[in-house]
Amino acid sequence: MKITPINQHFVADISDISLNAITDSEFAQLYSTWLTFGVLRVRQQTMTEDLLQTFSARFGPLEEIPMGRMPTADRAKIKNRYVTQLSNIIKDGKPIGGLGNAEASWHSDMTYVEVPPPASILLCIETPATGGDTYFSDQHAALNAIPSTLKARLRKLTIKHNAAHTSIGKLRPGYEPFDDPREAPGAIHPIIQAHPETGAECLYLGRREWAYIPGLSLQESETLLDEIWSYAARPDHVWQQQWQPFDLIIWDNRRVLHRRDDFDETARRLMKRCQVLSREAPPKNA
Numbered sequence: 462m463k464i465t466p467i468n469q470h471f472v473a474d475i476s477d478i479s480l481n482a483i484t485d486s487e488f489a490q491l492y493s494t495w496l497t498f499g500v501l502r503v504r505q506q507t508m509t510e511d512l513l514q515t516f517s518a519r520f521g522p523l524e525e526i527p528m529g530r531m532p533t534a535d536r537a538k539i540k541n542r543y544v545t546q547l548s549n550i551i552k553d554g555k556p557i558g559g560l561g562n563a564e565a566s567w568h569s570d571m572t573y574v575e576v577p578p579p580a581s582i583l584l585c586i587e588t589p590a591t592g593g594d595t596y597f598s599d600q601h602a603a604l605n606a607i608p609s610t611l612k613a614r615l616r617k618l619t620i621k622h623n624a625a626h627t628s629i630g631k632l633r634p635g636y637e638p639f640d641d642p643r644e645a646p647g648a649i650h651p652i653i654q655a656h657p658e659t660g661a662e663c664l665y666l667g668r669r670e671w672a673y674i675p676g677l678s679l680q681e682s683e684t685l686l687d688e689i690w691s692y693a694a695r696p697d698h699v700w701q702q703q704w705q706p707f708d709l710i711i712w713d714n715r716r717v718l719h720r721r722d723d724f725d726e727t728a729r730r731l732m733k734r735c736q737v738l739s740r741e742a743p744p745k746n747a
Contacts, residue, residue, distance in 0.1 A: 592724025
């Protein structure tokens with residue numbers, strides 16, 4: 462297994478390895494490298510959904526696809542309950558996956574729950590010739606860029622992370638619309654958090670839209686959030702992934718934000734994702 466840093470301390474390429482046959486010692490090295498760099502890219506990984514699940518589960522328990530509102534006929538078509546389809550492809554008049562072709566704003570996955578997932582693993586199957594790129598921003602570097610006086614203030618504050626909307630701005634099923642971020646449902650987390658495994662401090666912002674800082678007026682919250690976010694995705698700590706088929710990316714949600722470009726709705730994009738749950742939180746039932 463070869464490790465090639467893409468940036469000095471952020472993002473690395475892993476090569477000369479098949480994740481379908483990774484040994485325990487190789488996985489231990491891979492895991493350690495993931496903690497060091499926050500984002501790993503492994504190219505040329507042809508994997509079935511079951512093999513993707515098996516590899517991903519080495520990081521921890523996996524989230525099941527939510528099936529509560531899914532028609533029985535659609536449930537029967539699911540090949541693997543732990544692999545989510547992200548796609549704009551339409552089959553038999555229905556989308557085969559989520560997110561479509563819209564732009565996805567900066568976010569970290571599922572920060573709106575009390576115990577968010579540590580890792581996300583995304584495998585590219587089909588990708589457009591242009592568009593649909595994914596960007597990652599190092600929140601350890603972002604925090605280091607913040608002036609000390611502002612940083613001292615942020616250590617005393619939290620953010621309520623909105624659970625009602627997706628990363629493309631759509632209202633999730635089961636939630637009522639609202640106009641005031643203070644009314645948004647969701648978990649509250651400290652703005653600055655120490656990474657539970659490395660100890661490195663990072664900004665922990667979730668997403669900008671509908672966020673609120675408890676204890677402040679709405680205007681004070683909006684102003685301060687705008688100031689914090691001005692540091693969150695500066696070009697010097699952002700990396701752009703231009704997908705190729707069978708690229709696999711593993712990222713650490715506790716350290717990085719990510720976003721996605723939109724792309725032509727007539728182009729095809731198909732990604733398969735496993736969401737790793739914290740070992741503190743049991744896997745969800747459907």
